[in-house]
Amino acid sequence: MQKKVLKALTDRGTLVQTDALEYIMGQPDPMAFVNRLLSKEDDVPLSMSLEWVMERALAEGIDDGAVQTLKDGGVTGDVVGVQASIPRDGTDGSTFEIKVIKDVTGKSTCEGEAREYQVLLRSRLNSLRGELLKRPPLSGYVSMDSLPPPGRRAAVVGLVEDIRVSRKGHRILVLEDETGSVSVLIPSDRSSASSLFMADEVVGVVGRVGDDRNRMVANEVIFPEPQPADGTVRGQGSIVMVGDLHWGDAAFQREGWDQLIQHVTNRSGIDDIRALLMLGDLVDTDALLTSADASSGGDPIQDAYSALGQSLQGLPDKVIPIVIPGEKDAVRITQPQPAIAKRLQQGFPDRSMFLGNPSWLEVGGISMLAYHGVGCELYAKRMDPSGKTRANNILKEMVRKRHLCPSMTRDTPLAPESTDMMIIDPLPRVMVTAHLHWGAVGNFRNVMLVNLPPVVPSRLPLSIQGESSSPGTGFILHLDTMEISPFP
Numbered sequence: 001m002q003k004k005v006l007k008a009l010t011d012r013g014t015l016v017q018t019d020a021l022e023y024i025m026g027q028p029d030p031m032a033f034v035n036r037l038l039s040k041e042d043d044v045p046l047s048m049s050l051e052w053v054m055e056r057a058l059a060e061g062i063d064d065g066a067v068q069t070l071k072d073g074g075v076t077g078d079v080v081g082v083q084a085s086i087p088r089d090g091t092d093g094s095t096f097e098i099k100v101i102k103d104v105t106g107k108s109t110c111e112g113e114a115r116e117y118q119v120l121l122r123s124r125l126n127s128l129r130g131e132l133l134k135r136p137p138l139s140g141y142v143s144m145d146s147l148p149p150p151g152r153r154a155a156v157v158g159l160v161e162d163i164r165v166s167r168k169g170h171r172i173l174v175l176e177d178e179t180g181s182v183s184v185l186i187p188s189d190r191s192s193a194s195s196l197f198m199a200d201e202v203v204g205v206v207g208r209v210g211d212d213r214n215r216m217v218a219n220e221v222i223f224p225e226p227q228p229a230d231g232t233v234r235g236q237g238s239i240v241m242v243g244d245l246h247w248g249d250a251a252f253q254r255e256g257w258d259q260l261i262q263h264v265t266n267r268s269g270i271d272d273i274r275a276l277l278m279l280g281d282l283v284d285t286d287a288l289l290t291s292a293d294a295s296s297g298g299d300p301i302q303d304a305y306s307a308l309g310q311s312l313q314g315l316p317d318k319v320i321p322i323v324i325p326g327e328k329d330a331v332r333i334t335q336p337q338p339a340i341a342k343r344l345q346q347g348f349p350d351r352s353m354f355l356g357n358p359s360w361l362e363v364g365g366i367s368m369l370a371y372h373g374v375g376c377e378l379y380a381k382r383m384d385p386s387g388k389t390r391a392n393n394i395l396k397e398m399v400r401k402r403h404l405c406p407s408m409t410r411d412t413p414l415a416p417e418s419t420d421m422m423i424i425d426p427l428p429r430v431m432v433t434a435h436l437h438w439g440a441v442g443n444f445r446n447v448m449l450v451n452l453p454p455v456v457p458s459r460l461p462l463s464i465q466g467e468s469s470s471p472g473t474g475f476i477l478h479l480d481t482m483e484i485s486p487f488p
Contacts, residue, residue, distance in 0.1 A: 002021075002025055002030075002289075002299070002301075003289050004031060005021070005024060005025065005030050005031060005034050006021075006289075008031070008034050008035070008038065009034065009038075009048065012038055012044055014044050014045060014048045014112075015048065015112075015332055015333055015334060015413070016048040016332070017048060017049050017050060017108075017331075017332040017338075018330055018331045018332060018338070018340070018341045020048050020049055020050040020052070020053045022341055022343060023050055023053055023054070024037075024053065033057075037053065037056050037057070045111045045112040045113060048112075049108070049110075049111055051111075052111055096236060096237050096274045096318070096364055097362070097364070097365075098275060098320060098322070098353065098361060098362070098363050098364075099361065099362040100353075100355060100359065100360075100361060101359075101360035101361060101362060101367070101426070102359065102360040102421065102426075103339075103355050103356040103359045103360070104336040104337070104338055104356040104415075104417065104421050105338040105339040105354075105355060105356040106338070107417075108336075108338060108415065108417060109417065109418060110415050110416045110417050110418070112334075112415075112416065113416070116416035116417075116418070117408075117416040119416065119418050120414070120416040120417060120418070120420055121159060121200065122178065123417075123418065123419050123420045124159070124200070124202060124403075124406075124420040124423065125157075125158070125159055125177060125178075125202055127420060127423055127425065128157075128202035128224045128402060128403075128423065129157045129177075129202060131224040131226075131402065131425075132157050132202070132203075132204040132222060132224050133157065133204075135204065135222055137155065137204075137206050137220060137222060138155045138157065138204045138206065138222060139155065140153075140154075140155050141155045141156065141157060141204075142154060142155065142156065143156075143177055143178070143179040143180075144156060144158065144175070144176065144177050144179045144180035144181055144182050145179035145180045146179070147182065147209050147213050147216075148209055149209065149213070150209050150210060150211050150212075150213060151208060151209060152208065152209050153206070153207070153208060153209075154206075154207065154208070154209050154216060155204065155205070155206045156175060156177070156182060156204070156205050156216070157175075157177065157202065157203070157204045157205075158175030158176050158177045158181070158182070158202070158203070158205075159175065159176050159177070159200055159201070159202055160173055160174070160175060160197055160198065160199055160200060160201050160202075160203060161174040161175065161176045161181060161199070161200075162174035162199075163197045163198075163199065166185075168188065169188040169193075170185055170186060170187055170188050170193070171185075171186040171188070171192075171193045171197070172184065172185055172186070173186065173197060173203075173205075173221075175203070175205065181214075182214055182215065182216055183214060183215045183216070184205050184207065184215075184216045184217075184218050184221075185210075185215065185216070185217050185218065186218045186221060187217070187218075190218065190219070190220075192218060192220060192221035195221060195223075196379075196382060196383055196397060198378075198379075198382055198401070198406050198407050199406070199407040200406045200407050200408070201401050201403060201406040201407075202224060202403075203221055203222065203223055203224075204221070204222040204223075204224075205218050205220070205221055205222070206218070206219050206220045206222070207219045207220070223400050223401055223402075224401065224402040225399070225400045225401075225402070225445070226399065226402065226424075226427045226445055226447075227445070228445045228446040229427050229428070229429055229445060229446040229447050230429070230446065231429075231446035233365070233366065233367075233429055234365070234366075234479070234480055234481070234482065235363070235364035235365030235366040235479030235480060236272075236274075236364045236365060236479055236480050237272045237273070237274035237275075237364045237479055237480070238271050238272055238273050238274065238476055238477060238478045238479055238480075239273070239274065239275040239276070239277055239363055239364070239476070239477050239479065240264055240273055240275070240276050240277070240474055240475070240476050240487050241276075241277040241279065241432055241450065241452055241474050241475050241476075241477065241487075242260070242276070242277070242278055242279065242452060242455050242473075242474035242487075243278070243279035243280055243281065243326075243372065243433075243434025243435070243452035243453075243454065243455070243474070244279075244280065244281045244326070244434050244435065244437060244452070244453075244454035244455055244456055245257065245278070245281065245282045245283070245308070245455045245456060246281055246283075246284040246287070246328065246454070246455075246456040247282060247283045247284060247304050247307070247308050248283055248284045248285070248287045248288040248291075248300070248304045249284040249287040249456055250287065250291075251456050251457055252284070252455075252456050253456075253457060253472075254311075256455075256457070256472050257311065257455060258311060260455065260472065260473075260474070260488060261311060261312065261314065261315065262314075263487070263488035264276055264315060264319060265314060265315055265316060265319075267488070268315075268316045268318065268319055271476060271478070273318075273319055273476070274318060274319065274320065274363075274364060275319065275320045275321075275322055275363055275364075276312075276315065276319055276320070276321050276322065277322045277324070277370060277432070278321060278322065278323050278324065279324050279326070279370055279371075279372055279432065279433070279434045279452060280324055280325055280326025280327075280328075280329065280357060280372025280373070280434050280435065281325075281326035281327070281328040281329065281372065281434070281435070282305075282308060282323065282325065282326070282328075282329055283301065283304045283305055283308065283328070283329055283330065284328045285301055285328055285329065285330050286328060288300045288301055288304060289301075301330050301344070302343065302344060302346075305330070305340065305344040305345075305346075305347065306344075306346055306347035307347070308347070308348075309345070309346065309347030309348030309349070309352070310347045312348060312349055312352070313349060315349065317351070320351055320352070320353060321348065321349060321351070321352040321353070322352075322353045322355065322361070322370070323339070323340065323345075323348070323352055323353065323354045323355070324339075324355050324356070324357050324358075324359055324370055324372065325337050325339065325340050325356075325357050325372065326357060326372035326373075326374070326434065326435065327372070327374050327435075330344060331357075332415070333413055334413045334414060334415035335357070335374065335375070335404075335405060335412070335413070335414055335415060335422060336356055336357060336358060336415060336417070336421045336422060337356055337357040338356045339354040339355050339356050340354055355370075357370075357371060357372045358370060358371035358372075358404060358421070358422070359371075360426065360428065363479065364479040365479065366429050366430060366479045366482075367426065367428045367429045367430070368428050368429070368430045368431070368432065369424065369428040369430070369431045369432070370432050371404055371431070371432070371433050372433065372434050372435055373404075373433035373434050373435035373436065373451070374405070374411070374412055374435055375398070375404045375405030375412055375422070376391070376394050376395070376398075376433055376435050376436050376451070377411060377412070377435065377436070378405055378407060378409060378411070378412045379394045379397055379398060380394055380436070382407075383397065390440070391436050391438045391440035391451040392440050392441075392442035392449060392451075394436070394451075395431060395433060395440075395442065395444070395449040395451060396442065396444040396449065398424065398431075399424060399427075399431065399444050399445060399447055399449075400444075402423055402424045402425065403422055403423055403424060404422045404423075404424060405422050406422075427445075427447065428447060429446075429447065429448065430447070430448045430450065430477065431447055431448070431449055431450070432450040432451075432452065433450070433451050433452070434451065434452040434454075436451055437453065437454040438451060438453060439451065439452060439453035439473065439475070439486070441475070441484055448477075448482065448484070450475060450477075450484065452474055452475060453472075453473050453474065455472060455473075455474070457472055473486050473487060473488065474486075474487045475487055
């Protein structure tokens, strides 16, 4: 039944959020409920939220429960299973804390309307312009409608609207801000001409105004690249990090996963392991829905999450599971993604933390950005379509641009939140991603860059070269020394 409901919704061009889908599936006849929701041809949002479903149910008189909930104050964004700080006593009697700094869970307000995307881009421009204007070359910055006379120096900041290459090899960018746009020519002999540019990223330009004042010739293009992070910070304990389990996929091997969890248990004392980060594509809902037998009854997705949670029950109490979804999990496909729904958390240890994707954390005193990483694929394709891009270089470019996924594409849909939560702010000490199915470790601006290998074996990597895929493994990061190594 759930598969039919999802097909009906996607056929209408809407992406249903997890809590909204749960509400629909809880109706006596989910398919009839959906048909009534979609009975009107207009105003079906791109991203169907629980609030929209309940408001429509109220308007159509479909469901008394919806009416009562709205009368009681509407749908509120309760944080699902998240504690802002979880102190845990370590083996040495010290207190270990995990703090949630930033996460979209319970804070999503968008409904997928066109006007909301303008708000999102304005939020991005305002945030990253503030960072760029700290750079001395951009002193004297002016808006697009206030450019000086032709031939004069000008400094502007804008969103990249268009990217072209002239017949002579010069790069041409069209930048826009709230006041207008300007075409920027970057001569082929300038170092900036070889830079990677992506639609809807924010850059600064210093150059000369052209003859018609709607054009500039760039002397320098400036990215919102951060100042180096504090590389002297040290924490306590250690964290094991894994990603891309793809539970439910034919290639997933339960025995290998159980062995990995047993290694965490066995080494928890020796390595003072305090947390297990599980970073996205934990349950492969696509594979489960494709292979599910409709006549067998039950919910294969809920069963898979329950089994995953049960597999963690043997972990020592001091090891905190941190559960973050990816695009294969049972959450909305648009980024940022909230934590998996409460009904799917059954079976997990009570101390587990369920967070959104991406999430900013402080783990044992070390700031971390955890992002499953579908945006990595966007960067990989833009950096080298032939597939010769190293995972380390992708993560460096993300930090340089201060954004995890600037361009909205078919493969990287973005939720139009009022604040752009894909901006890399604050700058973490550790940035960890997955998705590429390659293990890699690097450093840029004192930010430790980690891309996790896949747990699931026999899956082809996404055209990334230079690192070992090492399926069935992860990494362990010793927070007191900041030393990282393969695990187990």
